[in-house]
Amino acid sequence: MDYRIYLTFNNEQEVIELPVLPEKIEIRRDGSNKTYDLLNTGEINVIRGLRLPELAIESYFPTDGIHVTSEALFEPVYYVGKILKWAGTCRPIRLTMTGAIELSWPVSIESFTYSESGGAVGEISYRLELKKYIFYGPATVTDVNGNMEAKKARETSFTVPETVTLRQNEDTFWIIAKKYLGSGNKAAALARLNNMSAGTVLFAGQTIRLR
Numbered sequence: 001m002d003y004r005i006y007l008t009f010n011n012e013q014e015v016i017e018l019p020v021l022p023e024k025i026e027i028r029r030d031g032s033n034k035t036y037d038l039l040n041t042g043e044i045n046v047i048r049g050l051r052l053p054e055l056a057i058e059s060y061f062p063t064d065g066i067h068v069t070s071e072a073l074f075e076p077v078y079y080v081g082k083i084l085k086w087a088g089t090c091r092p093i094r095l096t097m098t099g100a101i102e103l104s105w106p107v108s109i110e111s112f113t114y115s116e117s118g119g120a121v122g123e124i125s126y127r128l129e130l131k132k133y134i135f136y137g138p139a140t141v142t143d144v145n146g147n148m149e150a151k152k153a154r155e156t157s158f159t160v161p162e163t164v165t166l167r168q169n170e171d172t173f174w175i176i177a178k179k180y181l182g183s184g185n186k187a188a189a190l191a192r193l194n195n196m197s198a199g200t201v202l203f204a205g206q207t208i209r210l211r
Contacts, residue, residue, distance in 0.1 A: 002172065002199070003099030004069070005057070009086045012094070012179060015169040016082055017070040022059040025101060029053045052132045054110070055095075063122040071171050071201075076124040083112055083128065092133040098174050102184060106133040160210050168204045176202070180210055 005018040032048045061076035062068060086093050087109040096104045111129040116122070160180060170176060173187040173196075181190065191198040194209050202208070 002174070004097070004172075006094075006096040006169065006175070007083070007086075008094045008096065009082075009089075009091075014082065014086075015167075016074075016079055017072070017169055018057070018059060019068045019070040019073050019079075020059050020062055021069050022057050025055060025057065025097070027053050027055045027101075052134065053105075054129065054131045057128045057130070058126070060123055060125040063120065072169070076122060080114055080124060080126070083109070087112060092135075095130060096175070096178065098172070098184065104178055104184070106135065107131060108133045162211060163207050163209050166202055166204055166206045166208060170204070171202045173198050173200070173202070176208060176210075 003021060005021065006015060007018070008015045029050045029052075032051050034046045034048060035043055036046065037043050061079045062073070063076065065073055092106040092108050094104065095107045107130040109128070110131050112126065114124050114126040116124055164176070164180060166176070170179070173191045174184040177186040177190045178184040188198045190208075190210070191200065193211075
């Protein structure tokens with residue numbers, strides 16, 4: 001199974017693929033329950049559901065390609081610079097994972113810790129803590145044939161183009177299907193449309209039919 005992790009920014013205008021996969025991914029959802037002490041009753045627990053999911057990624061940015069699983073490898077400072085730049089914008093990024101756990105979440109960068117160890121000169125170890133982000137904003141109300149309808153501010157009228165010319169890191173049908181068709185599960189059908197197999201590795205500059 002193809003297991004990859006991507007971080008993207010600004011509607012996938014900037015993309016990095018983590019070069020070395022972490023040993024494990026742990027997703028945590030804490031409760032938001034509240035406890036109170038009531039006179040003559042004692043402690044009670046008010047159930048209020050789960051908070052937004054959080055996850056932490058621990059790995060390293062290498063200086064060589066020995067354990068690298070990504071298609072491209074850059075200098076460790078390149079990855080660090082990108083993440084720090086994105087964190088500084090105070091805007092969410094997108095986390096995309098393929099493999100046993102498939103997800104594509106907008107996330108906020110909660111913490112980014114990195115260090116250089118003495119054993120491997122130039123290699124940077126890091127811990128990246130992320131939290132799922134929910135877009136919010138005011139809704140606009142419009143009159144549709146006499147009926148008032150609310151429309152979320154972030155809704156778009158995106159139309160799927162006939163074809164797309166691939167950019168760097170758009171190298172699997174899962175990524176293309178997720179980005180342009182809204183679901184990675186459409187990867188196999190998209191591959192058949194282009195007379196290829198779903199596992200075909202794509203390259204920048206290649207033209208892919210979307211419909």
